[in-house]
Amino acid sequence: MTPAPAEPDPRPAPRARRLRIAQPRSLRSRQVWAASLGLIAFLALAGYALDRAFQSTAQSGMRERLHSYALAYASSDFARDGSVIPPWDPPDPRFRRPGSGLYAQIVLDSGQWESDSAQGPKLPDGAMLGPGQQQLEGPLPITRINGTPGEVYRFGYGLLWSDADASGREIPYTVYIMEDTTALGRQVAAFRAALWRYLGGAGAVLLLLQVLVLRWSLRPLRDVIDDLKRVQAGTAAGMSDAHPRELEPLTESINAFIQSERENLERQRNTLADLAHSLKTPLAVLRTRLDSDTGEAELRVEVDTQLRRMNDLVSYQLARAARSGHQLFAAPIEIEPQAEQIVVGLEKVYAGKGVLCEFEIAPDARFYGETGDLQELLGNLLENAFKWARSRVLLTVTEGAQVPGRRAGVVLTVEDDGPGIADDRIAYVLQRGVRGDERVQGHGIGLSIVQDIVRSYRGELQVGRSQELGGARFEVVLPSGL
CATH class of the missing domain: 3.30.565.10 (Histidine kinase-like ATPase, C-terminal domain)
Incomplete structure (x- = not known):
């Protein structure tokens, strides 16, 4: 036995709902969100650019500082046995304090010399550089005087020493100045803290000003809404003229619609009044004829005449009503x-x-x-x-x-x-x-x-x-x- 076909479900099929991202319904909310995201993105990019600029400036300053230290040690002299005779007064007192974070090395073919500050920490070995060659490296790993790992920036300067007497002896050597990254890191950290604090404060002030500016700039739209409410309530005849130029086409269009509707209503009233007034006379004639002793033939002729007249009046008034008015935005x-x-x-x-x-x-x-x-x-x-x-x-x-x-x-x-x-x-x-x-x-x-x-x-x-x-x-x- 063949089963009976299933009856169709009388309920309408559910419509697929399109997933929509939640959007704010208020224009002010849209503007605030859009401007806020733009401001945050701008501040973030500005902060990143300033941070990179500060790091580049700090590194450049550090390079110049290490270079000046290297020039101070470049004036070192050499003994007859080729050993280094460093300057009596180092360019910075930290070169005399072990583990101070500022170190000096003079590398020779036969060995190397280190400042007092390098006694204790384990520093990376440096290679010989050519005369006049300069090199900034880092961060390089070291072991501090207390055994903890650390990092340093190292600036190398290749030199060539010549004996002042007639022997013509030349000794190539390289001066390395190393500085712990902690000092530069503290400078960068302090700058970043101040930068983001100030940028955050400036962002909050700009957001507040932005909200106030948006509220002020959208006020004409609120005025338009208030005018519409007054028109709907009947307390105003139309939109006022005190609106910005950008909103004048909108308010003029609304006023045109209002005026058109009023004219249509007035035209309809006039058409009905004209039609009623026009039909009064034929109806009065028919009533008079019916009340009098008019013969059937004469009454028939009169009814036909008045009916044709009323038909002409109705046709004319309908044609007049159809002709009246026009579309505001016609092609x-x-x-x-x-x-x-x-x-x-x-x-x-x-x-x-x-x-x-x-x-x-x-x-x-x-x-x-x-x-x-x-x-x-x-x-x-x-x-x-x-x-x-x-x-x-x-x-x-x-x-x-x-x-x-x-x-x-x-x-x-x-x-x-x-x-x-x-x-x-x-x-x-x-x-x-x-x-x-x-x-x-x-x-x-x-x-x-x-x-x-x-x-x-x-x-x-x-x-x-x-x-x-x-x-x-x-x-x-x-x-x-x-």
Whole structure:
């Protein structure tokens, strides 16, 4: 009998947890740890370098000192039998004290001479050096006068003695000066103790100053957090301007988001209010008709009329709400392809007029926003120009003012060779629902839509007379973005 297959476990398979090294969550902790490790590493390297420099200096001083002792013993004389006659007064009193740690040897081919201090300790034997040859060795092992092992540094100096008389006798010899390593070791140990004590104290002071500097340098971030908390609590309308230059893009972006959200909320409220206000009249008409003795046929026609009107109102308000607002960080959009698409359609609509549309678009000009907003801007302005133009329409697009660290703005200009708009009628024509000529078909909301879009991008709409074509001139100036 074949066993039934095991049912799958309904519990979700455990996810493999990635091992993560514990990291401090605070920026200040990260900075303190990083700076502290760097400071410790620097102090350690500095201490090592100073220690090596001191040892090198101490050894160099010891070499010079032993060299001067060797020169003192180099003035030794020799008897007729070749034995050494050392100086009467040694260069240092320790040469007379047995086991003092400072020893002198004069090595000859026939034997060697040792200072009084070398009586007792067992010193290493020295070889003959050539005349003028110098050599520093060590540490070399010795046995001290008390029998304990020790070490010495040994400096050798090869010399050649010549007899002053006419015999011309020459005796080669080598002077060795040895010094116990204890003295140099004590100097190095004392220096190291003082060095690390001072470096440790300096490191502690620098760490404290570092914490204070980091606390002071990170204070603007704490101020930003405090501003955000005040905004969240509703006690502040936005981020303050009292922040360092490095944080200005952050605070400006946050303020832009806050302003955008408030505008969206206000726009939604206005849209709902406008929709409710627009629907009041059709609903009131329907209520009046229902309450009256209107016939069924007439009532049906009235209901159909008011329903179409309400449908148009709802469609318009939804389209208006969809057009409103824009993305703060939208990708750049090329303007010429959008303009060509709109002009092709308008040329078909106004084919009977034979209007020619010309483009003067800067290659680097870009629109930073939503594609629908650009289409609404160009569509309404170009359609208005085609409607009033006699034969020519000109679209000019240039880059706006450059602000360092921000994306460039853009200037859109649409001109026609029509009758133009009188200066005293510009404000009237820009009102919602107003047409420049009641005999011309339209709803009178195209330019108001343009104003709404331009206002949402914090731009400006300027209307005047075209100097080149003689008709109306509409200029949209969109500032540099974040």
